Amino acid sequence: MTMTVWTLSTSDGPLRAQRVVLATGACTKTRIPNWSGRDTFKPPLIHSSQYRNPSAYRGQRVLVVGAGNSAAEIAADLAEARDVTVEMAVRTPPTILRRDTHGVPTQPVGIALRYAPPAIVNPLGSRPASHRRFPICPVYGLSRPKAPYSQFQRTGTVPVLDHGFVAAVRSGAITIRTAVMALDGRDVIHADGFAILPDAVVAATGYTSGLNPILGPLGLLDDRDLPTIGSRGGPEAVGLYTVGISIPLSGLLERSPSTSAAWLRAIARLTAGPTMGHDGHALVTEDRRYWCGASTGWMTMSSCSIRPACLGRSGGWRSRPVDELVDAIRRLAVRGAPLLGAAGALGVLLAVQEAKQAGWDDSTAARCRSAAAGRPGRRR
Amino acid sequence: MNLARGVDRVMARLPEGPTAVKDEALRVLAEDGEVNRTIGATGAQLLTDLVDIDRLRIYTHCNAGALACVEWGTALGVVHSLSAFGPTGLGIRR
Numbered sequence: 001m002t003m004t005v006w007t008l009s010t011s012d013g014p015l016r017a018q019r020v021v022l023a024t025g026a027c028t029k030t031r032i033p034n035w036s037g038r039d040t041f042k043p044p045l046i047h048s049s050q051y052r053n054p055s056a057y058r059g060q061r062v063l064v065v066g067a068g069n070s071a072a073e074i075a076a077d078l079a080e081a082r083d084v085t086v087e088m089a090v091r092t093p094p095t096i097l098r099r100d101t102h103g104v105p106t107q108p109v110g111i112a113l114r115y116a117p118p119a120i121v122n123p124l125g126s127r128p129a130s131h132r133r134f135p136i137c138p139v140y141g142l143s144r145p146k147a148p149y150s151q152f153q154r155t156g157t158v159p160v161l162d163h164g165f166v167a168a169v170r171s172g173a174i175t176i177r178t179a180v181m182a183l184d185g186r187d188v189i190h191a192d193g194f195a196i197l198p199d200a201v202v203a204a205t206g207y208t209s210g211l212n213p214i215l216g217p218l219g220l221l222d223d224r225d226l227p228t229i230g231s232r233g234g235p236e237a238v239g240l241y242t243v244g245i246s247i248p249l250s251g252l253l254e255r256s257p258s259t260s261a262a263w264l265r266a267i268a269r270l271t272a273g274p275t276m277g278h279d280g281h282a283l284v285t286e287d288r289r290y291w292c293g294a295s296t297g298w299m300t301m302s303s304c305s306i307r308p309a310c311l312g313r314s315g316g317w318r319s320r321p322v323d324e325l326v327d328a329i330r331r332l333a334v335r336g337a338p339l340l341g342a343a344g345a346l347g348v349l350l351a352v353q354e355a356k357q358a359g360w361d362d363s364t365a366a367r368c369r370s371a372a373a374g375r376p377g378r379r380r
Numbered sequence: 381m382n383l384a385r386g387v388d389r390v391m392a393r394l395p396e397g398p399t400a401v402k403d404e405a406l407r408v409l410a411e412d413g414e415v416n417r418t419i420g421a422t423g424a425q426l427l428t429d430l431v432d433i434d435r436l437r438i439y440t441h442c443n444a445g446a447l448a449c450v451e452w453g454t455a456l457g458v459v460h461s462l463s464a465f466g467p468t469g470l471g472i473r474r
Contacts, residue, residue: 329383336448337382338412344386345408352394352401 006239021263022214023243026226027207033180041183041201048074048204054081057200061085063188065180066204067094069158072165074202079173080164087198089190091179095159096166158247209245231259322350409450416452423458424465433465 008015030047032038038045048070054077064075067090078084168174178191187195208225215221220228220237227242228234243259325347328334334343386408393400427436438459445456453460 336443338416338449338454339447341382341386342409342412342450344383344388345390345405348387348390348394349401349405352398 017239019239019241021241021243022211022227022245023260023263024209024211024245026209026245026247028210029208031206031208032203033205035180035183037183037185040185042186043198043200045183045201045203048202049207051202051204054078054084057081057084059083060199061087061197063087063089063177063180063196063198063201064204065089065201066206067092067160068204068206069160070206071204072096072160073163074204075174076163076165076168079168086168086173087175087177087196089177089180089188091191096162097159098162211245231263322347322354325350412450413452416449416454416457417461419454420452420457420461423455424461427458427462428465436462438462 006017006020008017008020030049032045032047048066051074057078058081062078062084064071064078064086065088067088071088072094075086075088078086165174169176177194177196180188181191182189186197188198188201189195209221209227210225211221211227212225215227218237220240222228226247227245229237229240229242230246231241231243233239233241241263243263325334325343329340329343334340389408390401390404393404440455440459443456445453445460448454449457
């Protein structure tokens with residue numbers, strides 16, 4: 001008999017919780033690719049988060065690596081300084097959108113398109129009309145992405161909102177190069193074999209969630225180090241949730257407040273006492289009302305009914321939900337007359353859901369009865 | 381007692397199929413919440429009618445809060461509702 005209980009190693013020692021909400025952000029750690037020869041590279045190499053202004057680069061040749069918003073804005077900022085030679089290494093050509101169209105800002109459009117299918121959204125970024133406005137590709141080394149929205153979904157690369165970047169590329173102030181393949185002493189070697197000798201490199205190569213040490217061993221990260229479970233949790237890790245650790249097209253600030261507020265309300269409902277602890281890494285709620293909580297308790301239970309909490313990492317059923325509930329009642333994990341009433345009601349529902357999966361037969365009623373008597377039912 | 385009552389109530393809907401069972405189970409939960417909030421509101425009103433809120437001191441034992449219920453709480457639910465009126469001196473004995 002096991003209930004899913006998470007043990008967290010924290011700076012304050014171990015914490016046990018039945019629900020864990022990770023809300024540590026998608027961009028916690030800076031990321032610079034481990035280019036071959038990076039340790040031999042002599043010129044200053046900084047991450048875009050360290051970039052402030054062009055003053056440090058007067059009269060220099062600067063390579064900006066990346067094609068996201070940071071890269072485009074830093075390149076444009078450097079190009080504006082006139083006496084800086086700006087080059088940009090682009091691996092995946094970005095979708096470039098105007099910041100606004102006739103005064104209508106682009107960001108809310110992204111929000112509105114959040115749930116639209118790719119077939120509708122894709123043409124918007126590569127439509128010939130907008131392409132005519134930005135004829136920077138392929139003449140200037142930027143080929144036009146074929147399906148920008150699918151690219152976003154696949155790579156998490158958000159569109160570049162143009163702040164003068166396009167004009168700088170068209171005027172020749174920014175030279176587009178291919179992706180960085182290797183560094184060697186003072187040389188930067190590009191994917192097409194071309195090598196340049198920049199005085200400085202700004203790596204606008206993004207961020208990671210920094211969750212690899214925590215979620216990596218559990219197999220809950222995708223190839224961009226973003227969690228595969230969201231604020232609604234998932235059957236693969238019952239009781240584990242993440243809030244705001246994603247890169248939505250609409251921008252992080254648009255969605256996170258509502259999800260986090262919903263979570264705070266849920267936590268406030270669940271914690272009757274001072275059972276909420278937190279450290280730098282996780283917000284933890286120790287919730288003993290696993291089976292019979294209010295709305296979030298229901299959420300956990302419904303995911304149990306699909307693939308129960310007792311499904312071990314190694315696979316296979318360790319026990320059945322009704323048995324777990326009965327066990328929880330016997331261990332006095334479910335206490336209090338009103339809560340027991342609710343537990344009984346949900347126990348019947350669990351038995352019915354079990355029956356739906358395993359096939360309805362005479363034992364269903366017996367298992368319901370077993371919930372009433374507070375003892376495990378006979379197993380088939 | 382409550383356990384058997386909860387089971388029986390939902391069991392009665394078994395012949396009507398899984399959806400009816402789910403609806404009934406969720407109704408049991410929702411009703412508990414409603415009852416708790418009613419207890420809380422009534423008790424809080426009564427106490428503030430009887431005693432000056434600033435002089436109110438509450439002593440309780442046994443967990444009669446949300447931990448024992450679906451949400452809100454019974455006896456502690458009154459305190460829960462009272463918190464809307466202002467801070468109250470509260471002693472809890474386990």
